[in-house]
Amino acid sequence: MLLLDNVHKVYGKNKEKKVEALKGINLSVNKGEIFGVVGFSGAGKSTLIRCVNLLERPTSGKVLINGVDLLSLSKKELRQQRKKIGMIFQQYNLLHSKTIFQNVAMPLILDGKPKQYIKEKVTELLSFVGLEDRMSHYPEQLSGGQKQRVGIARALATDPDILLCDEATSALDPSTTESVLDLLRKVRDEFEVTILMITHEMNVIRDICDKVAVIEGGVIVEQGSVIDVFTEPKTGITRSFVRTILNDDTPHSIKELIKANSGKTYRIIFKGNSTNIPLLSDTAKNFSVDLNVFHGMITELQGIPFGNLLVNMNGDSEEITRAIQFMKDREAIVKEVTHDAL
Ligand SMILES: Nc1ncnc2c1ncn2[C@@H]1O[C@H](COP(=O)(O)OP(=O)(O)OP(=O)(O)O)[C@@H](O)[C@H]1O
Structure with missing residues (x-):
């Protein structure tokens, strides 16, 4: 057109x-x-x-x-x-x-x-x-x-x-x-x-x-x-625009908490159908990993549910890799976040 x-x-x-x-x-x-x-x-x-x-x-x-x-x-x-x-x-x-x-x-x-x-x-x-x-x-x-x-x-x-x-x-x-x-x-x-x-x-x-x-x-x-x-x-510019309405800035105290923790931190993003399944509890049940949600939100975009969580994972590295794959197979986006990038 x-x-x-x-x-x-x-x-x-x-x-x-x-x-x-x-x-x-x-x-x-x-x-x-x-x-x-x-x-x-x-x-x-x-x-x-x-x-x-x-x-x-x-x-x-x-x-x-x-x-x-x-x-x-x-x-x-x-x-x-x-x-x-x-x-x-x-x-x-x-x-x-x-x-x-x-x-x-x-x-x-x-x-x-x-x-x-x-x-x-x-x-x-x-x-x-x-x-x-x-x-x-x-x-x-x-x-x-x-x-x-x-x-x-x-x-x-x-x-x-x-x-x-x-x-x-x-x-x-x-x-x-x-x-x-x-x-x-x-x-x-x-x-x-x-x-x-x-x-x-x-x-x-x-x-x-x-x-x-x-x-x-x-x-x-x-x-x-x-x-x-x-x-x-x-x-970066798109992220800054998105942040004006979907504030995913990590509060200072939570950054400190994450830094003090062992294990790795991941941003887990899920939308649409993947919000219907109990993703974190299913992952915890199936793999020997400890999951700890530090920060996040679940909201709605254009009628579609959307979640953005910061999760700490502790456990054997192979087990973590398999757990991440399990979440990705369920349409979640999982990315490791370094402390500096929080
Ligand atoms: N008639 C003009 N003559 C010379 N430069 C211009 C003219 N109109 C716009 N510009 C320049 O072109 C660039 C883009 O301007 P434009 O107005 O398209 O941006 P914008 O995103 O709409 O900004 P704003 O939201 O402030 O209006 C700017 O650097 C501006 O100074």
Whole structure:
């Protein structure tokens, strides 16, 4: 559906002012997917999302939507394609001198749609976002969450296939964020719209995205399904993002306890089906090893149970090796942790 193929973006012309904001981005988003791109400030998120609808023109590479390379289109063809790409913004970008109805109607007026069609479509969309009773209000009379709902209604006016969300909830409080995310999920479910969102908030990724890519210095350093990336982050930056919501930092007193103990310490991660079996007690019953849980948590990610434990194992080294294999055979991830890495 949406494919970014080796996209580069360089700002500035002369050497001193050149900024290479994107360094060969490859991204593939399937139809109906909610795909999140997360990164710190300056990582290249805004540039990336703006390259999808060519608000920024990539310096090189391809942006393909349903197989059509946007960079190869004439101005007129691009205008047509852009109708299929809606966008919402952190600061909503509403016209303050226009009513809510007029704001949502704007893309349809610009597209030359008949009055009756516009009236019906805007009414339908405002009802969809729960603001039908606010049609004649002005943006300044609405809360942030309501303004973003107007932004979503406006973005849907031209029946887009893709919705781009640029830090859409970053200006909202947690409970408003939740309700806007629920609405975006409803947009995907009812209109089969593919959603690409950029954010610096990992809770947004956890709550709504199917897949996630982590961007740093204009490079995608890691991507995959949310459950895989959250449970097995491969890079330091991803780990630091995951830690913002799944805090697996080991408290100081527990670090000291582990250091004082003999035996080896392992991080045991299990998810989905492997949480249903009594993994530790089965291991203890089958092998001559002492298991001591020092620290950990069991939580849920996207409806899937997920556990992350720090366990000390004492016993004969061959027996420990067999015990670890036993756990791995039951889909657990078992990694030795050195004291320094705690
Ligand atoms: N118009 C521009 N001209 C020159 N450099 C730019 C321009 N826009 C962005 N940059 C630079 O490109 C890099 C990526 O910026 P970008 O805004 O895409 O990052 P970001 O991840 O969205 O950050 P933030 O969350 O702070 O907006 C930064 O180094 C930034 O300074």
